[in-house]
Amino acid sequence: MEHLNEKQRLEEWKKIQTALVNEQIDQFRAEFLEMHPYDQAKIFEEQDEEIRFLIYTYLSPEEMAEVMENVDFELVSTFITEMVPAYAAKVLEDMSTDDAVDILNELDKNKVASFLTIMEKEEAEEIKELLHYEEKTAGSIMTTEFVVIQETMTVKEAMRHLRKEAPEAETIYYLYVIDVDKKLVGVISLRDLIIAEGDFLILDVMSERVVSVPVGEDQEDIARMMRDYDFLALPVVDFQNHLLGIITVDDIMDVMEEEANDDYSKLAGISELEKEGETAFSSAKKRLPWLVILLFLGMFTASIIGRFEETLDKVALLAVFIPLIAGMAGNTGTQALAVAVRNISTGDSGKRSNFSIIKQEAKTGLITGTICGILITLIIAFWYEDIYLGILVGLSIMATLIVATTAGAFVPLIMHRLKIDPAVASGPFITTLNDIISILIYFGLATAFMNFLI
Amino acid sequence: MEHLNEKQRLEEWKKIQTALVNEQIDQFRAEFLEMHPYDQAKIFEEQDEEIRFLIYTYLSPEEMAEVMENVDFELVSTFITEMVPAYAAKVLEDMSTDDAVDILNELDKNKVASFLTIMEKEEAEEIKELLHYEEKTAGSIMTTEFVVIQETMTVKEAMRHLRKEAPEAETIYYLYVIDVDKKLVGVISLRDLIIAEGDFLILDVMSERVVSVPVGEDQEDIARMMRDYDFLALPVVDFQNHLLGIITVDDIMDVMEEEANDDYSKLAGISELEKEGETAFSSAKKRLPWLVILLFLGMFTASIIGRFEETLDKVALLAVFIPLIAGMAGNTGTQALAVAVRNISTGDSGKRSNFSIIKQEAKTGLITGTICGILITLIIAFWYEDIYLGILVGLSIMATLIVATTAGAFVPLIMHRLKIDPAVASGPFITTLNDIISILIYFGLATAFMNFLI
Known part of the structure; x- marks a missing residue:
């Protein structure tokens, strides 16, 4: 039951490898079964097909069941499918019912049916019942082996x-x-x-x-x-x-772990966190959907700026502050979003009315907006020696921060009440929404105050 | 040991409240002690000082210790300090050593010393030893009460x-x-x-x-x-x-829970996740540091665009695509960052060399960059009927995505090797870094291809 680090695992594996190559079953079993099932699983995962087939013949289904309970969930259905069906059915039978059900949920229906036929009747019945429960509910994660x-x-x-x-x-x-x-x-x-x-x-x-x-x-x-x-x-x-x-x-x-990763990856705009060892192609596949959506949202933002081309033509300097304002809006929105999503998912919200949460976020935005707005007005007034430009950018930042902070809290709260997972309103989505809001505010103000700027 | 929802807790509390007002100690104890300590704690937290003082006289230190083990960690030191010192010392004595140590770590040294003097010697010795261990290590979270x-x-x-x-x-x-x-x-x-x-x-x-x-x-x-x-x-x-x-x-x-919240709040650029019930001022205080840093970084971005004012003056249309390009850079960087940080913190990395991880991210960036680049070129070519502008933006997106994706993985990995918490390279930081990179690429290319644009 020793916890092995990478180096120890490698040494252990060398011994086991030697035993396998020389077909010393007893030697292999002695070394392998002495380890904690988690380490057995990690070593097993690293083997190629040929050696895996050898191991299937060396270990009893009961011993293999312990290994399977600990291998990476994304790999386990591959392993189960490559085993001789009778052996696989036995392995599933010897696993905790809840783990067996998780695996069967990943396989196609014909495969599942055939496994259940081979299995001992009592265990098969238990599994069949558990297979009916919806994913992520108590029924799907419970086990029926209790005292x-x-x-x-x-x-x-x-x-x-x-x-x-x-x-x-x-x-x-x-x-x-x-x-x-x-x-x-x-x-x-x-x-x-x-x-x-x-x-x-x-x-x-x-x-x-x-x-x-x-x-x-x-x-x-x-x-x-x-x-x-x-x-x-x-x-x-x-x-x-x-x-x-x-x-x-x-x-x-x-x-x-799963739920934390879920919230986290949605904040970052990835459909699913990638594991070590994935290819660049599969990583790109997971990230592209968001990027393409954002591309189109970005085109929309671009077309909004396009409407202010006249304003821009007159004062090209205005373009200089676009990333600053959009960036501040995006960041403050993400902050508010993160607080709201996490409070919803840890159950810390719900005690207060939506209205009071949003009122508080608006107040927070007012405070941060006023401070940042004054700061930027002063900086621009001294740096660019243009007090009007300073006031324009300062006012934009202030208005943007109030709206963006409120939006960051508002969107997930509304989604939660509509029974949609609030984390779907992920970081990139809020960021782009706030990009658009901030640009409308900035160019709207700029167009209105045009006389002071030129 | 029933789990109470909000409504049940309210009803329970009404009964308890009545008992308190009428000074029916027995009634209060019967109702209160029947609950799970977690619910006792939640009810206790909601009381004002006067009633809390009454409760201190109704419950033995041992009973209060169970309540204190379950109250919100941020409140517990207030409660301990307001108790009569002899009672507080007894309460600390009766808590799990690890929990008592956590609390004492929050108090000032004189207070701690005086509690330890009143406490039973054996327990005080145990606590003293645990107080030496560094925060977030095994020593600081272990308990000495074991068999x-x-x-x-x-x-x-x-x-x-x-x-x-x-x-x-x-x-x-x-x-x-x-x-x-x-x-x-x-x-x-x-x-x-x-x-x-x-x-x-x-x-x-x-x-x-x-x-x-x-x-x-x-x-x-x-x-x-x-x-x-x-x-x-x-x-x-x-x-x-x-x-x-x-x-x-x-x-x-x-x-x-703590570590997940930590990674999450850093990705969002908040120093610490806020709890329900905080004032707008304290929320603003936690969020402002990042916002001010970003304001200055944003000014830096602005000054970079300022250098291209000549280019902008000639083709004001260029400004239209700034948020699109900066946004794509920010988002792809955050995706890569999130994957890298989470893999480091769940221990999934470390098996591969830094070089191979970064090479893979560069490849991922190449794939997503090529696809998004071609897409945007086509859209602009047809929409704005300007193939050169399309190629310019497309090339910029492509180059930006490659660099930004690589940077998103590179920065946390380097920090990890330097033994700095990689999550410090939080979302807003990477986003701003990538804003700057993307704008340099975009305006650099635009200036180079100026002849084709006008």
């Missing part, structure tokens, strides 16, 4: 039951208690169970105030709950409070 | 020891095993312990391959490890492998 005890058991009986179930269960540190109707009625932590007297009934030692989540709950809300309440696992129930599965903290850490 | 067993104990003895220690320990689901020199030699999960035969020695049932982290390890690396290896806790050791403390998964979830 459940009856409220009428004694502590001693519960411990005995637990010992039997422990090897199969995903976690045993919370035990969920059901009544005769199989409804969730309580929870007891293993900590409390081992402290409790053996003859007591579970009913008397359990906590009745068990927190559960409905099967359709959004995974982001679950992550928030787990973080706030410091749970290691959460039970998932249907609308009649029947226990369906549990969600463990390790799955939630992956969700947190 | 440790001797390798020479039997399973039965270990279980007995565990039952005794369980109420105090932060987690009991991993038991760390030490030898006579108090060095960490193994680990056994509670799961394995309860399955093991009672007469076996711990030595024989423990795993010797225990993963530990050095006390100076960065918290971000620890979070990554915990996520990859699915641990619930990690032991922290000194350079001689003495067990110093443990880090539990609930603390790591907070670290993950």
Whole structure:
């Protein structure tokens, strides 16, 4: 269970490689199985097809299941499909149900059907049920391998039951208690169970105030709950409070990572964060959609400036400040956007009305706008020795900052109320919107004050 | 332990409020203590000073400690300071050592010294030691309340020891095993312990391959490890492998949230994400530093365009495409930056050389640049019926995208090698840098091809 760094992994792999080339199965197994499954997976991923096929014959499906649970999610369907179907079905069977379901969701339907036919019936049924849940809900990330005890058991009986179930269960540190109707009625932590007297009934030692989540709950809300309440696992129930599965903290850490990456990449205007090892082509493919949209939005901005060509012809100097004003608008909008999106996604908003949030952003914009506006007026007045140009740019910056800050908060909030993911109003979108607003303000003011400028 | 939504919390609070006003201590305690500490904390936070002082007299320090562990970190030092010192010291004493240390780190030194004097000696010593560790390292987030067993104990003895220690320990689901020199030699999960035969020695049932982290390890690396290896806790050791403390998964979830917010706010150019409930003034204060820096950088951009005033005077139409080109440069740079920063912070980079990453980004820029360049050339050629202008803008976009994409990856990578947090090269910085580059390219080309444009 040692954590390996790159160098150690390389050395370890050399030993394993030698064993493979010389077909020393025992040697390979001894070295390989000694490692943490995460390291096994990292080493496995780096192999080419030929060696992977050798490894499939050297490891039992159960051992391979542990490897598959830890390989990069984008690679795992390739591996599963290249295995002999009977072996693949066994591997899927031995994985945690939730992980197996994640993989099957990536495969085509015929493939899934054939795997489910080969699989042991009970496991296949469990998987079939989980396959129905919508992505990113409690149902799709829960596992059905958990320990459940009856409220009428004694502590001693519960411990005995637990010992039997422990090897199969995903976690045993919370035990969920059901009544005769199989409804969730309580929870007891293993900590409390081992402290409790053996003859007591579970009913008397359990906590009745068990927190559960409905099967359709959004995974982001679950992550928030787990973080706030410091749970290691959460039970998932249907609308009649029947226990369906549990969600463990390790799955939630992956969700947190995923959701953070999601917000982050949308702020940057990428459809999906690229992984190390991607080709330039696939990177370009992920980034191009936004760039092309922005190109057209940019053309729109250009056509707006085009309408002020007359103004520009008279005072070419005006062009000099376009990037400054557009840039300030873009940046202040992104700041407001980031605060709004993150507060929505961490649940920090929602306590206040939209109106009060937007009023506050407008005030923030007023403060930053006034300060930046005065600053730029002074700089231009002294530098270009043109007080009127200074006032024009200063006023533009001030008006722009107020509008752009408000827009940065307004757009995601409205989207949130319309049940659209607010992060879709990504950075580049707000930036371009604010480009346009700022240019209209700037050239509008410039045209109005033209007499002072020439 | 029910999870309360806003409405439920309000109702609950009304009951509690009534009890407080009527000075019904028992009623208040019954209602309040029934809730999950997180909800207790949320309700407590919303009270004004007068009622908070009442609550301090109604709850024991131990009960208040649980509340304090869950209140918003930014508020907790206010609360601790307003308590009677003897009560506050007791509260700190009863909190998890790691949480108490976090709070004391926020207070001024005299205050800390006086608390430590009042505190129980043993607890004070533990805290004093933890106060020495640098922020954001293993030492600063670990707790010293863990269960440790001797390798020479039997399973039965270990279980007995565990039952005794369980109420105090932060987690009991991993038991760390030490030898006579108090060095960490193994680990056994509670799961394995309860399955093991009672007469076996711990030595024989423990795993010797225990993963530990050095006390100076960065918290971000620890979070990554915990996520990859699915641990619930990690032991922290000194350079001689003495067990110093443990880090539990609930603390790591907070670290993950913190680090994600950090990367995110830097991409958006805010020094720190603002919380709900902040005033417009404090929001403006957090955003202004970047805006002012950008104002000056923007002035620099303006002065560069100023140098091309002659070119602009001849062809005012050139100004029309400034936002388009600068915008494309900014956006493509932010995309590349986001990928690089996130890959560095999730540890996905580092396996490849800087050179190969930058080469790949340049290639990506070449592909996106060529496609966008051709597109814009065609659009301008048909729209403005000016093929030369089209070629000029197209070439500029192409060159800009190649350079800006490369710069977006180059800057954070260089910073990372220089041991500077790559996220410091935040979105606005890269955007402005790329503004300048793009304008130099655009006007440089325009000046060179001037003969074709007029």
